[in-house]
Every structure is written in C-alpha cells, then in structure tokens.
Amino acid sequence: MKQIILPDGRELCYELIRKRVKNINFRIKEEGVVMVSASPKVPIKYIEQCLAKRADFFFGAFEKIKARKAAQTKSTESVKWLGKELPIKIIENSRETAVFDENECRVFTRDFGTENVQNLIRATKAERFKALCAELNEQVRAELKAKGLEPPPAVITIKEMKSRWGSCSYARGHISVNLRLADFPRETVLSVFWHEYAHFWHHDHSDRFYRFLLDMFPDYHKYNDVLKTG
Numbered sequence: 541m542k543q544i545i546l547p548d549g550r551e552l553c554y555e556l557i558r559k560r561v562k563n564i565n566f567r568i569k570e571e572g573v574v575m576v577s578a579s580p581k582v583p584i585k586y587i588e589q590c591l592a593k594r595a596d597f598f599f600g601a602f603e604k605i606k607a608r609k610a611a612q613t614k615s616t617e618s619v620k621w622l623g624k625e626l627p628i629k630i631i632e633n634s635r636e637t638a639v640f641d642e643n644e645c646r647v648f649t650r651d652f653g654t655e656n657v658q659n660l661i662r663a664t665k666a667e668r669f670k671a672l673c674a675e676l677n678e679q680v681r682a683e684l685k686a687k688g689l690e691p692p693p694a695v696i697t698i699k700e701m702k703s704r705w706g707s708c709s710y711a712r713g714h715i716s717v718n719l720r721l722a723d724f725p726r727e728t729v730l731s732v733f734w735h736e737y738a739h740f741w742h743h744d745h746s747d748r749f750y751r752f753l754l755d756m757f758p759d760y761h762k763y764n765d766v767l768k769t770g
Contacts, residue, residue: 623725638664669722706732708739731764
C-alpha cells in the first residue's frame with residue numbers, strides 16, 4: 541500500500557495494480573483505501589497527480605462509507621419490543637429465524653447482512669404481535685361480558701398506519717391495530733383495544749365516549765398518553 545501527502549496535509553492511501561487496461565481505474569475500499577488499476581506504461585507520478593486531483597471525491601466517499609457502516613451497526617444493536625430495548629445477538633445457524641425473550645433478541649442465521657437480520661426480526665416481531673393482539677382482544681371481550689355487555693363480533697386486522705394507532709369500523713365490526721404499537725408496553729396496546737371497542741357503543745369522541753371508556757378501563761390515560769411521545 542502506498543500513500544501520498546496532499547498540500548493540505550491529508551494522507552491518501554492507495555493500492556496499485558498493474559493491468560493491461562486503457563484507462564486508469566479507481567475503486568473505493570471500505571478501509572479508506574483507493575484501489576488503482578493502470579497500465580504498466582503509466583508513470584506513478586501521473587497516477588498520483590490524478591489521485592490528488594480527485595482527493596475531495598475520495599475523502600467524501602470514505603465519509604459516506606463510514607456513515608453507512610455506523611447506521612448498519614446501530615440498526616443491529618437492539619430492537620424495540622413492548623416498551624423494552626432488547627439487545628440483538630446474532631448466532632450463526634441454519635434456522636433463519638429470530639427469537640424474542642425478556643432479555644434479548646437472538647437471530648439465528650448464516651447471512652449476517654443487515655437487511656437479512658432486520659427482515660428476520662420484523663417477521664418474528666409481526667408474528668409475536670399478532671399473537672399478542674389475539675390475546676388482548678379476548679381479554680377485552682371477556683371483561684366486557686363480565687360487566688354485563690355483549691361485544692359484537694370483531695375482526696382484528698394488524699397493519700402499519702402512518703397517522704393512527706387504531707381504528708374501528710363499527711358498522712362492519714372491524715378493528716385495525718397499528719403494527720408500530722409493538723414498540724410500546726403491553727398495557728399501552730391494551731388501551732388502544734379498549735379505545736376502539738368503546739366505539740362500538742359511542743361512535744365519536746364525545747364526553748359520553750370517554751366516560752364509557754374510563755369506566756371500562758380506568759387507567760386509559762396513564763397508558764395511552766405514552767403514545768403522544770411515540
């Protein structure tokens with residue numbers, strides 16, 4: 541590996557490979573090195589002049605690579621799940637799956653690439669959240685019945701929504717829940733279920749709606765207000 545000192549004092553490292561090529565070719569390496577391929581007939585002095593002229597471009601490319609690697613590292617450090625930040629542990633294995641427990645998220649894979657790891661985590665997260673929503677739905681229905689109310693049949697749909705945490709199409713008996721709620725505590729997700737079920741009896745957000753909601757779930761504001769910071 542060779543290096544040149546630029547007029548401003550910066551050091552630019554490069555590796556030169558002699559090939560039968562028509563032009564001088566440059567390729568950026570992640571290690572902050574420029575790979576150069578050039579004909580044996582091209583003098584090193586001329587190659588280094590070309591490197592110096594393109595120095596700003598090369599250093600800009602090095603910074604972009606560093607930023608990308610930092611972002612990739614951050615994206616595989618932890619995952620949010622029910623109000624916790626679970627550290628991610630990647631284990632080389634042929635299972636190709638992610639497992640959540642109370643203390644960490646373990647990813648079993650042979651492909652340690654960021655995109656693959658994140659895809660495995662997202663798939664497990666969605667599956668776990670779907671199971672949680674089924675559990676919370678049954679909990680709310682059971683408590684409504686215990687209070688002497690008969691909840692209408694409800695179809696639960698889980699999807700990513702940009703502006704709402706949940707919605708209720710009371711005429712169709714359809715409740716939608718935002719997948720992004722998987723980042724928040726269980727009780728916060730439960731508060732969204734109570735909010736949407738309350739719309740079966742009160743179709744707006746009137747005082748009667750909130751009186752009914754707080755009668756059913758007194759801790760509604762305690763847990764639901766967390767979403768205002770999410």
